[in-house]
Amino acid sequence: MIEVNITVNGEARTAEVPPETTLLTLLRDWGLTGTKLGCDEGDCGACTVLLDGMSVNGCLVLAGRANGCSVSTVEGLSVDGRLHPLQEAFEQHASLQCGFCGPGILMSAKELLDANPSASKSEIRIALSGNLCRCTGYVKIIDAVAEAGAKMAAHGGQSNG
Amino acid sequence: MQPFDYVAADSVEKAVKILIDNSPSARPVAGATDVLNDIRRGLVEPRMLVDISGIAELQGIEITDRGLRIGSLATHTEIIKSPLIKEHAPALADASLTVGAVQTRNMGTLGGNLVSAVPSLDGAPVLMALDALVTIAGSAGREEVALRDFFLGPRQTVLGTDRILVDMLIPKANLGKATSFAKFGLRKGQALALINVAASLHVDAATGRAAQTRIALGAVAPKPIHASEAEAFVDANAPGEETFSEAGRIAATQASPIDDFRASAAYRIELIQVLTRRALSEAYSQATGGPEGR
Numbered sequence: 001m002i003e004v005n006i007t008v009n010g011e012a013r014t015a016e017v018p019p020e021t022t023l024l025t026l027l028r029d030w031g032l033t034g035t036k037l038g039c040d041e042g043d044c045g046a047c048t049v050l051l052d053g054m055s056v057n058g059c060l061v062l063a064g065r066a067n068g069c070s071v072s073t074v075e076g077l078s079v080d081g082r083l084h085p086l087q088e089a090f091e092q093h094a095s096l097q098c099g100f101c102g103p104g105i106l107m108s109a110k111e112l113l114d115a116n117p118s119a120s121k122s123e124i125r126i127a128l129s130g131n132l133c134r135c136t137g138y139v140k141i142i143d144a145v146a147e148a149g150a151k152m153a154a155h156g157g158q159s160n161g
Numbered sequence: 162m163q164p165f166d167y168v169a170a171d172s173v174e175k176a177v178k179i180l181i182d183n184s185p186s187a188r189p190v191a192g193a194t195d196v197l198n199d200i201r202r203g204l205v206e207p208r209m210l211v212d213i214s215g216i217a218e219l220q221g222i223e224i225t226d227r228g229l230r231i232g233s234l235a236t237h238t239e240i241i242k243s244p245l246i247k248e249h250a251p252a253l254a255d256a257s258l259t260v261g262a263v264q265t266r267n268m269g270t271l272g273g274n275l276v277s278a279v280p281s282l283d284g285a286p287v288l289m290a291l292d293a294l295v296t297i298a299g300s301a302g303r304e305e306v307a308l309r310d311f312f313l314g315p316r317q318t319v320l321g322t323d324r325i326l327v328d329m330l331i332p333k334a335n336l337g338k339a340t341s342f343a344k345f346g347l348r349k350g351q352a353l354a355l356i357n358v359a360a361s362l363h364v365d366a367a368t369g370r371a372a373q374t375r376i377a378l379g380a381v382a383p384k385p386i387h388a389s390e391a392e393a394f395v396d397a398n399a400p401g402e403e404t405f406s407e408a409g410r411i412a413a414t415q416a417s418p419i420d421d422f423r424a425s426a427a428y429r430i431e432l433i434q435v436l437t438r439r440a441l442s443e444a445y446s447q448a449t450g451g452p453e454g455r
Binding site: 002018019020022040041042043045048051054055056057059060061062064065108111125126127129130131 | 164
């Protein structure tokens with residue numbers, strides 16, 4: 001067993017886990033089931049979380065590797081009940097159908113917009129190329145990310161409020 | 162996933178010692194994007210993973226008196242964003258941008274890409290086209306070998322089970338050498354290469370001839386290869402579309418692509434011809450300050 005200390009959405013957490021435990025498994029064991037188990041081999045992006053601000057596939061990161069790191073998951077997007085601009089835009093555009101890919105797409109989009117809220121649709125497509133959606137065809141997803149980015153840019157990059 | 166022990170090493174020497182003490186069932190791991198899937202698929206069954214991702218000596222991208230040094234832990238994202246790569250070897254960033262998707266590029270390292278030694282790896286052709294050298298650490302100390310001699314076959318390198326890759330060096334003489342990377346996959350995003358190719362060349366200002374042409378091909382043989390006959394042909398003939406097309410045909414004769422569910426061998430042969438021509442043509446444009454010059 002190895003001990004891991006990870007800050008998840010601002011909250012310090014500790015666990016003793018078998019070394020082969022992935023970050024994805026650990027997050028879900030902690031009850032953070034917004035992050036989804038899809039392909040479990042790094043192709044679908046449903047388990048995308050931010051590791052020290054970088055998007056990663058939770059299924060391809062060992063919990064031990066995340067020791068001492070800061071992790072953001074979809075559960076941390078809204079603050080004090082206020083939705084993140086990405087969540088608002090996804091709702092307005094009806095961007096998701098079954099929703100399984102949503103948490104991962106939101107986190108990939110967050111990484112992009114945090115660095116570049118004015119990202120072009122082409123840049124959005126590249127940023128989301130590791131997130132597969134089998135329902136919608138991506139158009140409404142990309143529209144929503146672009147709109148959220150515009151909103152964030154207008155608020156000086158502020159994610160909430 | 163099958164159980165294994167996990168230890169983090171904080172120096173190259175300690176990592177090598179742990180690997181030797183536990184050889185052959187320990188494996189080094191950095192970004193883990195390949196290793197974890199290899200374990201899940203039963204391709205490897207390590208009893209121990211040695212996490213080298215925190216070793217400072219393996220990090221960084223810097224200019225030294227010998228050239229451009231890239232630590233083996235440099236991630237594809239770091240390669241893409243590096244001002245030094247952009248200035249001295251931009252084709253390497255082009256190649257890294259075609260690896261996986263953002264999530265993979267954020268964790269996956271260029272060194273790990275080379276060590277994986279899968280025939281379709283995108284990290285090798287540009288480095289080979291720039292005559293890169295790699296540093297290897299083992300029980301006998303450090304050793305430098307040419308990247309072209311690093312690969313032995315599919316998933317096999319000269320590292321064996323108890324040595325690690327320290328860094329890659331693009332020699333000073335090749336910094337800024339006109340280089341082009343071309344890859345053909347079945348999709349724009351997250352696709353393995355059906356073939357990839359990098360071409361580099363100098364143009365002799367006095368004669369207008371190409372010199373020191375390099376053509377490195379991936380996914381067309383058990384390991385990345387130099388199309389040495391095609392390289393010599395370009396150096397020996399007046400540069401232009403005719404020469405580059407013929408070089409593509411010659412390059413295809415040096416390859417031994419496979420038939421699989423992604424594409425037939427015959428299709429891959431066609432791709433080698435076309436992409437080699439395009440890569441040579443773009444490298445030549447760069448060298449002569451043409452429309453596609455950087």
